[in-house]
Amino acid sequence: MxxxxxxxxxxxxxxxxxxxxxxxxxxxxxxxxxxxxxxxxxxxxxxxxxxxxxxxxxxxxxxxxxxxxxxxxxxxxxxxxxxxxxxxxxxxxxxxVTLPEAVIGVLTCPNSNCICHDEPVDSRFYVTEDTPDVTLKCHYCEKSFSQRLFVELK
Ligand SMILES: [Zn+2]
The missing domain is CATH 3.30.70.140 (Aspartate carbamoyltransferase regulatory subunit, N-terminal domain)
Structure with missing residues (x-):
């Protein structure tokens, strides 16, 4: 202690x-x-x-x-x-902590062409662990992004 x-x-x-x-x-x-x-x-x-x-x-x-x-x-x-x-x-x-299977409404899709920017929908990402990184796949545009991308955008 x-x-x-x-x-x-x-x-x-x-x-x-x-x-x-x-x-x-x-x-x-x-x-x-x-x-x-x-x-x-x-x-x-x-x-x-x-x-x-x-x-x-x-x-x-x-x-x-x-x-x-x-x-x-x-x-x-x-x-x-x-x-x-x-x-x-x-x-x-x-x-x-444990990785959630999906993250809803918290993150913004890095893909500026993604439909989620134009429609009144909650963002939705599916989480997969690609050692050593974590990847998030957008439900709407189906593109995958490294978790690092999201923190760098803020
Ligand atoms: Zn997207």
Whole structure:
């Protein structure tokens, strides 16, 4: 526990997203518009990971508990991320995000010719894992896009 506190300050209540690939932390903040809410956010970038030689990012959002659906959207950009729910400085719940099968209404199709831009429909993507990346296939234009494309568009 002491080791954790050395890396990023502990929070009293909220959500800690751990094991984000280094470089994705800032993109996730932007994508989920986390910085537009009132809650305090602590971000750790390029931290050393205990389990591997690669670096990681950590995001701590105070007073916000992610629901499983939100957490699984995170998996698109950080499929090995761990969600820690914190209450009274303790981890009360800890789980690994899982890739959703489909993402509806959250993303915008990168294909500017896609019919979803002209019709009043919810965007719809089917998620597949193409190691090491995650690919999203648009329901409407049936084109596939790397997950990285979506965070770069924002
Ligand atoms: Zn499309």
């Amino acid at each position: 002491a080791e954790h506190k050395l890396q990023v300050e502990a929070i009293e209540r909220g959500t800690v997203i751990d094991h984000i690939p280094a470089g994705m932390g800032i993109r996730i903040l932007k994508f989920f518009q986390l910085t537009q809410q009132q809650d305090a956010i602590t971000v750790g970038l390029n931290l050393r990971s205990k389990h591997s030689s690669s670096k990681k990012d950590i995001i701590k959002v105070e007073n916000t508990i992610f629901d499983v659906q939100q957490a699984n959207q995170l998996a698109l950009f950080a499929k090995d991320a761990t969600i820690n729910v914190i209450d009274d400085y303790d981890v009360v719940e800890k789980y690994q």
